[in-house]
Amino acid sequence: MNKTNESDGAAPLLRARGLSKHYGKDASLVRAVDGVDLDVDAGETLAVTGPSGCGKSTLLHLLGGLDRASAGEIWLAGQRVDEMGERALARLRREAVGFVFQAFHLMDELTAVENVELPALLAGQSPRAARRRAAGLLERVGLADRAGFLPSALSGGQRQRVAVARALVADPLVVLADEPTGNLDSESTLDVLRLFDRLHEAGQTLVIVTHDARIAATADRLISMRDGAFVDQTRLTGGTGGTGGTRGSLGALAGLEG
Amino acid sequence: MQQEVVLAMLAKEPSHGYELRARLQQALGPAGDAMNAGQIYVTLSRLEKAGLVSCEQSAGLPDRPDRKVYALTASGQRRVADWITDTTWPGPGLAEFHLKLIAAAAARLADPLTIIDAQRRELLRSLRDTQRAAMAEPDRSDAALLLEGIVLRLQADLRWLEACERHWTGRKDQP
Numbered sequence: 001m002n003k004t005n006e007s008d009g010a011a012p013l014l015r016a017r018g019l020s021k022h023y024g025k026d027a028s029l030v031r032a033v034d035g036v037d038l039d040v041d042a043g044e045t046l047a048v049t050g051p052s053g054c055g056k057s058t059l060l061h062l063l064g065g066l067d068r069a070s071a072g073e074i075w076l077a078g079q080r081v082d083e084m085g086e087r088a089l090a091r092l093r094r095e096a097v098g099f100v101f102q103a104f105h106l107m108d109e110l111t112a113v114e115n116v117e118l119p120a121l122l123a124g125q126s127p128r129a130a131r132r133r134a135a136g137l138l139e140r141v142g143l144a145d146r147a148g149f150l151p152s153a154l155s156g157g158q159r160q161r162v163a164v165a166r167a168l169v170a171d172p173l174v175v176l177a178d179e180p181t182g183n184l185d186s187e188s189t190l191d192v193l194r195l196f197d198r199l200h201e202a203g204q205t206l207v208i209v210t211h212d213a214r215i216a217a218t219a220d221r222l223i224s225m226r227d228g229a230f231v232d233q234t235r236l237t238g239g240t241g242g243t244g245g246t247r248g249s250l251g252a253l254a255g256l257e258g
Numbered sequence: 259m260q261q262e263v264v265l266a267m268l269a270k271e272p273s274h275g276y277e278l279r280a281r282l283q284q285a286l287g288p289a290g291d292a293m294n295a296g297q298i299y300v301t302l303s304r305l306e307k308a309g310l311v312s313c314e315q316s317a318g319l320p321d322r323p324d325r326k327v328y329a330l331t332a333s334g335q336r337r338v339a340d341w342i343t344d345t346t347w348p349g350p351g352l353a354e355f356h357l358k359l360i361a362a363a364a365a366r367l368a369d370p371l372t373i374i375d376a377q378r379r380e381l382l383r384s385l386r387d388t389q390r391a392a393m394a395e396p397d398r399s400d401a402a403l404l405l406e407g408i409v410l411r412l413q414a415d416l417r418w419l420e421a422c423e424r425h426w427t428g429r430k431d432q433p
Contacts, residue, residue, distance in 0.1 A: 186406055194393045213416045217385035234379050236386055253408045254289040255348055
């Protein structure tokens with residue numbers, strides 16, 4: 001369960017160069033992703049934002065091996081992803097990458113714990129080991145008491161936390177999340193943000209594609225995307241001010257006089 | 259601290275200053291952390307001078323430094339009633355930033371898009387700090403509700419910055 005290859009040293013966990021995805025051709029050519037360079041460090045939380053149709057979901061699919069690039073190179077932990085055959089790619093998706101989607105994508109007829117253990121069973125783990133792992137992950141996302149519930153009996157935020165637990169079942173190198181709070185109310189959004197925050201503190205690498213500023217603001221780094229290309233990068237951690245100024249500014253933001 | 263807020267807190271029952279302060283801190287949560295301990299007493303003494311509250315020395319609690327109990331006067335009660343029905347709402351102060359962009363573009367002081375980017379970074383940092391505070395609050399607490407309001411307001415401001423960016427992209431307002 002090595003998170004990173006020690007010999008990699010300071011090399012980024014996930015790297016893309018000249019990454020492109022084009023649809024159609026000639027006059028109707030659509031450059032969904034257009035020559036993007038990207039480095040994600042191990043343990044980093046990166047948010048990619050932009051208007052719908054800017055190519056951010058396509059980028060995520062390319063990075064996770066759900067879709068093939070038209071051009072460019074992708075490395076994950078030193079391995080070339082773009083040159084992998086179908087079998088290697090399937091294995092990568094199963095073992096090295098965890099996916100979280102806007103619409104949860106849980107199996108309606110399976111309980112929470114069955115949903116979480118399913119990828120482990122498909123990967124050949126024994127039922128007992130898979131169940132133990134799934135139960136542990138549900139506990140980690142704060143849903144130990146909902147293990148036997150069907151998704152229909154869970155709130156949106158709880159369903160997304162089950163989906164996050166499922167994404168973690170293979171102890172992936174990176175979790176890729178596509179609009180994870182897109183279907184959630186503000187309280188559930190806060191639950192998911194708390195969970196991502198804990199994953200981040202535990203050293204999990206996260207790439208989150210979102211138009212939700214609330215998620216974007218909690219990332220270490222924020223990339224703005226437009227028309228398939230990166231237009232702005234902002235580092236949000238560190239930076240100006242310290243915790244000292246924060247408290248006072250919360251009062252100012254709330255409209256309290258100084 | 260706004261006078262009307264302190265007055266309205268007193269409407270429940272006559273109270274010591276420290277009791278009011280504790281109730282305010284409970285309601286504000288982390289947003290009230292920077293509140294100065296003396297502020298409420300300054301406000302109370304102003305209200306007393308204005309005849310809106312009365313003050314009595316209370317017996318008991320010898321370990322408490324302030325033994326004054328404050329209560330609303332009749333005119334204090336009227337002021338609270340007016341305040342409760344008042345619908346004045348603080349504006350978000352958009353005009354200043356709007357005019358900053360206009361002036362910067364017209365006099366070529368700076369690229370409006372650079373100003374917008376810097377402002378967005380600042381708002382995102384404020385949003386991050388507010389989210390962090392909200393994540394640490396129990397759900398449905400009074401303080402969490404206030405933090406949610408700050409978050410929604412910042413989100414609205416960020417959306418306006420997106421509109422600003424679209425407006426100023428590719429525009430060359432030259433004098």
